Amino acid sequence: MGDKRWVATGPAGLADFAFIDVDVPPPGPGEVTIAVRAAGVNPADLKHVSRATEFPAPVGYEVSGALSAIGPDTEIASGSCAVGDEVLAFRVSGGYATSLTVPAGKVFAKPAVLDFSEAANLLLAGTTAADLLRVARVTNGDTILLHAASGAAGVAVLQLARRVGARVIGTAGPAGLARVKRFGGIPVLYGEELLTRIETAAPQGISVALDAAGTDEAIDASLSLVYDRTRIVTIAAPARAADDGFVAIGGNQPESMAFRDDIRAELVQLAERGELVVPIARTYPLGQAIDALELVAAGTAGGKIALFTGSDLDP
Template structure:
């Protein structure tokens, strides 16, 4: 079974169909999916046509974790090997909202034993986005980074990766998520009036980089006030206001961001295997409830990642 979108729109356009998965060709493997990651990028993918490269129906889902059930001839997976029965993760792929997928072997890697299937299926999209944001802002040891939306999926990965670099992190969050932010080594501050003063109190030496994962007016206004060099600010939620202010949008920030994401995947998997990069999972849904799962991600604050379980 797999979910497709025969039209552009919201989660309601998703349609569950029976699909015969083709056998893998050279350079491909087939994965029996044990969990599929559910991401904001999925509903953005559904939202509107963006040119002739997006013919309908759309296949949905960029990352999965599962078990290899077939291997194409002369094929090894991205981390080497690749035998039937191996547990793996795959990213960036197309059509992950499925019970079985055939995908390029270069996008398939051994699953870290430290992560269960729902967590592994949610590691790489948020992780590569966080890594790219840290790279674009040039975060290094000794920096103080302000992360807007620190308790979200990308925010949590930024917290962990920034601390491994040796940076100090201050993260905005709702008070009920302060424990999450502290648990990943950052100092939490709440949203709302007085935010700039609270950040200054938490970072008396000043903020040297900002990563915005929420795209609110408050996030932009406080970034402009707190950061002397807006060349070290990046947002994953670009708007006309952020562009006018000179804040870099993560999309298109690197000449070849796809190549960067591809290159960073083995490092993120190694960190996860060492227990240095974890993925909080808030809830799982049966594959048949993909519309409900995506609607929760689109409209709510699930408090962690969401996975579909075939």
């Protein structure tokens, strides 16, 4: 069987997705080819395709698998490598695929403690979480209000914040409260009277607000509780940030992009030591990428979603 990948053939979202046959080019100097075992599924995958100006546009930004070919005189980001080595890669193009050739500098040895689904979902959420903490200048003793704390980025924030000695009040829906508690946060149910519940959970006050929800309820609570608007940071509400004078970040901003690239190796090491866990909610065959994206877009996944390659490829 030949190789296959998902592409967007136009700007109409999932209606324009196609699962096509491809010829994967051999790696040149500074490149490797990965036989993909799992691809991470993220809201950003669909969002970035919606901004594409040229089609067909490849889909997917993080994968795990094994090296099937290595370009001349090439090492991956974590060092020397050999065909068959298990790896993960982030900021690649076209990860929803059975195989792909990528720059070796985007590839790291896969921690043995992570399965392929976990490895394929480590770095987008992890680098986003680390960037939120960096921009908000979180330090030991801070009390953080974290919106959407049970989501992928939120769970990573909970783990990384604990390492620096910060306390986290995490908002979530009913299904996510136990997950917030599991990863060290103080869970608070969102909804009516949210502000009162937050103030009860944090009588000493809130010094930082981090938003991965993007709702007016979340933003209004943050603005009410945090005086310094440079310490209110969102990844989900850029329009509100512009209107109300707080901070919005994204992986396409040059400073964030550079930081997220630099922090990748450290996050891989944390995962290797069991200090950064990736909760997987569900996996789908690669051929069912549209179903996986629909679940992620609905916001009800309850953890990370992975696509896996295997014999059942057809939609």
